[in-house]
Amino acid sequence: HVEVEKMKQINEEMRASPPGGDLPKYYEKNICFHNVYLDLDDNKRIVKMIKLQRQILFDFAKRDYGREWEKDNYLEHLEIIKLIEKQDAKKTAEYIRDMHLTLKTKYRRNKKIFS
Secondary structure (H helix, E strand, O other), X not given: OHHHHHHHHHHHHHHOOOOOOOHHHHHHHHHHHHHHHHOOOOOHHHHHHHHHHHHHHHHHOOOOOOHHXXXXXXXXXXXXXXXXXXXXXXXXXXXXHHHHOOHHHHHHHOHHHHO
């Protein structure tokens, strides 16, 4: 699937970004990663709402959380890709909701970031 390959490419570009590099570019790639699957949805109204909410979240969180955060993000993206490749929409959505987009989960793994 072209979309999965694009997600893999974007994720690798994010992983390869230098420590303390161009943060706006990193976050833009993160948005592009998620837009790959969001743009496949026919419900444009809900996609627009999701993108708006996500943009607010990303703008709020736009700071350098360090390489550990970026590593977690990379690994979570790999899991999303794996679930998409398995064509398990329910597990993919649950993983994104319960793990990838949950600050509580990130807080547990990266307590030093929030101190």
